[in-house]
Amino acid sequence: MFEDWRILILFCVATSLAGVRACPPECTCFQEVPSVQCNTPTLDHVPMGIPTNTTLLQIKGTELREIKKGDLTGLPLLKTLYLFDNKLQTIEVGAFDDIPAIQTIEMGSNQMSDLPPGLFRGCGELQSVVGDGNRITRIQVGVFNDLPNLQVVRLGNNRIETIEVGAFSNLSNSIVFSLENNHIREIRKGVFRAPQGATQIQLQNNNISVIEPGALSAFSKIYMLLLDNNALSTLTGALQGLDNAEIISIESNQIVALAENTFQGLHKLRRLDLSNNQIGAITGQVFANLSSLNFLDLHNNKLVRMDSPLPGGIGQVLLSSNMLSEVPPLSGALDTLDLSHNPLQSLVQGQFSHIPSITTLGLSGIKYFIEKGTIDAGVFAGLGRLGTLNLADNRLTRVPSEALGKINQLDTLNLSGNEITTLHPSDFVNQTTIMTLNLSGNNLTSVPENVLDKLSRIQEINLSGNPIVYVGPRAFRGEQLFMVHLDHTKLRIIDGTAFNESVEVKSLRLNNNYLQFLPGGIYEPLTFYGDLMELEDMTNNPWKCDCQMYEYAQYVRTPAASALTTLECAGPGNLTGQILRHVPLDALKCDCSHFSSPKIETEGSSPSVPIGHGAVLKCKVTACPEAAVIWTTPTGVSLTSDSQHPGLSVLSDGSLVVVSASSEDSGTYSCMAVNYLGKATATVNLRVTNEPQVTTDVATTSTGPTEGSTTRPTEGSTTGPTEGPTEESTTIPTEGRTTRLTEGRTTRPTEGGTTESDEESTTKTTTGIGTSPYDSQSTAPDTNTSDRAKVSMWATFPLMFTYAVMFFLM
Structure with missing residues (x-):
């Protein structure tokens, strides 16, 4: 009896093992x-x-090029088949x-x-079919x-x-139909026959020009319909039956008009995007049925x-x-408005005061502002909750401080x-709340001290794309300032x-930019507590x-500067292309x-000249x-030899x-x-008159002497402090910051053999921070021949022209 049971058990085990085949050599099998997985490239x-x-x-x-009938025989438990x-x-x-269990x-x-047709016959458990990225041209019944x-x-x-x-x-249990990025030309009625359970239909990026009335009405449970980037010119009947839709996006089509019944029955619709179409006018009760609508995008149409x-x-x-010339009727509950x-022909005082709930307002590129060059003081009256204001591209010549003064919670400008x-x-x-x-992209040429003092909560400042040549002492202030954009300018000097x-x-x-050197301690305040710069870009200078890079080169070798990006030398010749940290x-x-x-x-200098x-x-x-050399005009414009300013x-001689x-x-x-x-500064006065030109010298002024002393040794000389100021000495200030001149600093030799003492003095302002120009000859002491020719030409041309006219009249 016992032997019979043992034989039966061995028979069952053998039968079971026979049913579980060994793993094919082309594949990897997992038992848990x-x-x-059969991923052999030659399979x-x-x-x-x-x-x-x-x-x-x-x-x-x-x-693998084909799957034939019978290739998947003997896999009754297979639920997932990946063939991508x-x-x-x-x-x-x-x-x-x-594979009846396939899902x-x-x-x-x-x-x-x-x-x-019939490809998925018998697959009653099938839940998902993914066929993206093939060459399928049609879907058959x-x-x-x-x-x-x-x-x-x-x-x-x-x-x-x-x-x-x-x-x-x-x-009936469908959820998503994703048919985007194809060449579908039309959706005919009956393509989707009821019952349809899908809640999302993605038909964007096709060539659909026609959706027959009722073609989508089988989707009684739809939540989102995407029809972006198609060729629809009308929506008549296209949205019938989508009573549960909450999001409809039909941007970048060719829609020219909206009928009053276009959105009939869409009581649950919350977001509607009709941007980038050809709609010229919206009249009547087009949106009357959209009681739940919260978001409407009509930008980039032809609305007049x-x-x-x-x-x-x-x-x-x-x-x-x-193409709106007037502000349209607006709801008093608006949170965001972009015009x-x-x-627009006019924006009067208190224009938006009936919408006190606005937190975001876009008024960039407005004709009324462009023609005036400024913004009336009362335009923003009553907008006590306004937090984001866009005033770009209005040809404003100065910050509209009076108009901004009506806003007390602005955080983004x-x-x-x-x-x-x-x-x-x-x-x-x-504007103490601006972050x-x-x-x-303005015409700013400098970032002077104290201008941004009041922005105590500022976190990001973008000054890129301005012809800025100079960033002054303590230009950036704010305990929360995290990000500064100073790229794509004409920046030559940035104060330490x-x-x-x-x-x-x-x-x-x-x-x-046009930077040639950085002050040695410029980044020291940013790494004082051991925090490293998370992102800085100094390329293409x-x-x-x-x-002039000696002290910065010392700094980048310290642990505090280890996270700074490498700086590549553009010169002089023998160092071109080398990394400063390794020089x-x-x-x-x-x-x-x-x-x-x-x-x-x-x-x-010319003290006075006639007009013209x-x-x-x-x-x-x-x-x-x-x-x-940086010049600053009476209007506050700063210029270098790299600047391009009218008139x-x-x-190059300064x-x-x-x-x-x-x-x-x-x-x-x-x-x-x-x-x-x-640095040194001097002033020159110019008077423009209607009188004949007079040539006399002009008095100049400069700032007072500065303080501080440090001795730099010369090659082959003995270093050490001087006894006092010398005739050719220069004073370097140290007030208010850690400068390169610190007691006990290792000095370095010069090339000419003379010793320079920083206890020297000058009648011009010096601050211990500066740069050499983009053109190595731009500050040569003597005017070169070409510059003298240009000066002579510009200075004498008006007079020569006058003589020529007088000669002609005689």
Whole structure:
């Protein structure tokens, strides 16, 4: 009896083991979750002998071209079949007959051009079909029919042009139809036959020009319909029956008009996007039925008129880039309104006061502002909750501080793309709550001290795309300032104390400027507590790796600077292309017989000129290494030889040419010269009159002496402090910051053999921070021949022209 039982047990075990096949050699089998992966690149067939208990089969990245009937025999438990990224062209009808438990079939990224009717017959448990990225051109009747458990159909990125009537029918549990990025031309009534359970239909990026009335009405449970980037010119009847839809997006089509019944029955619709169409006018009660509408996007149409009243509870309305000449009727509950880039003829005082709930307002590119060049003081009256204001592209010549003064909770201000030339201390006096300030793309030429003082909560400042040449001491302030954009400017000089009052800056963009050196301690305040810069970009600057970079080169070798990006030398020749951090310190030299901070002479300047005549203001600089020269006009415009400003030009010898003087050019001009040892300033007065031109010398002024002392040794000399000031000495200030001149610092030799003492003095202002110009000859002491020719030409042309006219009249 016992022997009989043992024989029976052995027979059952043997039978069971026989049913679980060994793993095919082309595959990898996993026992814990019965799955098989057959990803051999040369595989061109479905392997034989796959274990019968397999629930997941993956064939990926192979040469497999077809699946025949019988290839999947003996896999009654298979639930998931992955066939993506092969060269599959054909799947025979009946190939899936032997996998009745199948739930998911993914066959994306293959070469199939057709799905034959009956392909999924017998797959009563099928829930998901994914066929993205094939070459399918049509969907026939009989492919997706009578699949009661099907939830997802994804056939995006194919070449589908037509969908036959009845192609999708009796799919009561469907959730998503994803047919985007195809060539579908029309949706005919009956393509989707009831019952349809789908809540999302994705038909964007096709060529659909027609949706027959009622074609989508089978989707009684729909939540979202996407029809973006098609060719629809009308919506008549297209949205019938979508009573449960909450999101409809039909942007970038060719819709020209909206009928009053277009949105009939869409009582649950919350978001409607009709942007980038051709709608010219909206009148009547078009939106009357949309009681739940919260978001309406009509930007970039051709709207000249919009009289249709909006639902009372709507929160966001986007009407930018249209042709509206008047502000349309607006709901008093609006949260967001964008009217940017419309030819509005007028914006009166208190224009939006009946909408006190607005928190975001877009008024960029408004014709009324552009023509006035300013913004009336009362336009924003009553907007006590306004937090974001866009005023870009309005040709504003200064910050509209009076109008902004009516807003007391502003946190984001966009003034980009205007024509603001200078910033004044009073510009942001009442804007203590601003956190993001965008001034990019204006005509700002400098960032002076104290202008941004009142922005105590500022976190981000964008000054990119301005012709800024100079960033002054302590220009950036604010305990919360985190991000500064100073890229794509003409920046030549950035003061070493620029960030002393904004120690939390962790993102700084200085790329694509004209910087040649950085002060040694410029980043020290930003790493004082050991915090490293999270993002800084200093690429595409003409970095000159000479003595002016010596102190910064020392700094980047310290642990605090380890996270800073590498800085590549643009010169001099033997160091071009090298990384500053790797350049030996003794290679950072300047060809100076005696090192000195700048000294300025202004003799020979034009004190007065008649209107229409040219004037030359002199700024002869003596310095080694050479200094960059920055002129500032009476209107606050700062210029270097790299600047391109109408009617003004800085020559390579430092002179400023006023091409044709007008009365607005009268006033005091300031010349500043900067190298790493310090800076000097001098002023020149110009008077523009109607009287004959008089040539006399002009008196110049400069700031007072500075303090501080440190001795730099010369090559072959003994270093040590001097006894006192010498005739050729230069004073370097240390007030208010840690400078390069600290007691006990290791000094470095110069090349000329003379010893320079920093206990020297000058009658010009020096600060221990500066740069050499983009053109290495731009601050040469003597005017070169070409510059003299240009000066002579501009200065004498008006007089020569007058003589010529007089001769002709005689």
